[in-house]
Amino acid sequence: MQNKNLKKGVKIMILGLTGILLAAVIIVYLASGGFLKAQYLEPWQKSYSDIFDDPRIKLAAHGILAANGHNMQPWNIKLDTDKNVFYLFADSERLTKEVDPYARQTMITQGTFLEYVRVAGERLGYKADITFFPDGEYDEQNLENSMNTKPVAKITITKTEPKSSSLYDYMFLPDTNRGAYSKKELTPEEIKQLHAILTDSDMTLEIFQDEDNKKNLGNYAIVGAKIESGIHRINQESANVFRANEYQKNKYRYGFSVEGQGTTAIMKHVLQGIITLFPSINNEKNSADLYVKSTQTGVDNTSGYAMIITKDNSRTEQVKCGMLYSKLILTAHSLGLVMQPPSQVLEEYPEMSEQYTKIHKDYAPKGGTIQMFFRIGQPTQKFPQSMRRDVMDIIMQ
Structure with a gap:
């Protein structure tokens, strides 16, 4: 009789825990807005x-x-x-x-x-x-x-x-992939096709795959991320355009979201729901730590970097650089490659001025402006x- 009562009690407890877990999952999913149509993807x-x-x-x-x-x-x-x-x-x-x-x-x-x-x-x-x-x-x-x-x-x-x-x-296809890239280097033919895009003599495209430059440029990416993540006003600017759930993403349709780190499917809704219910989880320190960690992961898994350098820094040259960058993205996709700019060191606020000067001294010693600095390689995961x-x-x- 005692065994029967014990078994019955265990079943009730399991059913109770299952019910609590199911309720928690539903609450998280509702908080994420998982039932909403993603109008922002239309x-x-x-x-x-x-x-x-x-x-x-x-x-x-x-x-x-x-x-x-x-x-x-x-x-x-x-x-x-x-x-x-x-x-x-x-x-x-x-x-x-x-x-x-x-x-x-x-x-x-x-x-x-x-x-x-x-x-x-x-x-x-x-x-x-x-x-x-x-x-x-x-x-x-x-x-x-x-x-x-x-x-x-x-x-x-x-x-x-x-x-x-x-x-x-x-x-x-998504224009940016922040994930880990394959260790496989770009082939000479791939590099040739990327260089062939450039027809403007006022711009240069540099691609780096040797170990010394990868180490140096990876260090610039990490240092830049650490500097930027430690500045409150910049963190606040980013936080102001972070969309925590589907409700916000459908309403604003621009800015940052959890997809930026490659989070998809059910895990996206789990994370969005938790952040919505407990926003303190996404506080400034945790966000900064995640940002530096993801930059380190990218640097540790990058087969090459590239730069677009212009002779001057006019508004027209900046626009032309953007057109070239789009050509590179589309061509890279056609070759099975992806790109991502960890270009904090090119940003022009006081705390970054030392790194900005150093990277220009290293990679544009004869003058000119480094407009874009980006990772390039074969992806190991799809990004949303x-x-x-x-x-x-x-x-x-």
Whole structure:
């Protein structure tokens, strides 16, 4: 009789614990917003641009998939009365002033958008002629007002026959992979194909795979991450655009989320739910430690680094650099490669000035500006797509 009662008690306890566990899982899943449709991923669908009749909006719908600094997507589009013309403006309300005080990264981001527009145009049957700063470059003493009034580019489209594009399909892959890369080096043929992209004599592309440079550049990446992670105002800037769950990601559709570290599937919802229920877990110290740790993992698993260096640092050169970077991303994808810029040492705030000067002395000793510094290699894991805004949100009324 005692054994029967004991067994019955154990069963009740197991059922009770199972019920508690199930309830906890449901609560976490609900907190994550796991039942919601991920509207922030809709622009990644190849059919997304089909819903728009205006070809300029169709092209812009491809542009928003481009790589962009801190996933701020700082683009505005103005449609001209001439239905073959539209203008790209930098969105002055989406600047990251702490890490990018001179808006250099924001300008590079304008270029990444333009290249995606150009590539999409070829596939859809539109030649995109791009004129940089048609109303003149910015007044640097009144930068934000200049951004609001002077376009980065005028895009004029001409109907042509659609062309088969070897790069188009790769626009729908994530632009950045922060994970571990294979130890396998790029082949001479792969390097040749990447170098062949560069046609502008005012820019150079350098690829480093030797041990000395990998060690040196890896050290720059780690030191940069440690410096940046220790600055409160920068951590706060990042925290302000962190989206903890599906509710926030659908509402804002830009900034950072747990996918940035490669978290997917059920683990994404577990982590999002826990952070939502217990936000102190994602405090500044823990976030900083995770950031440095992930940078170290990347550095320890990188077969090569690359740089884009421009002769000068004009706004036009910054935009052109962005266009080149997009070409490199798409070409890299076509070769089975991925990229990620651990480029904190290129940021221009006081605490980083020593590292900024040192890396330029090491890698641009004859002058010029290192615009991009990035890892490149074969991925060991797939990374998820990041949030994207609805293209109609960037159309200026």
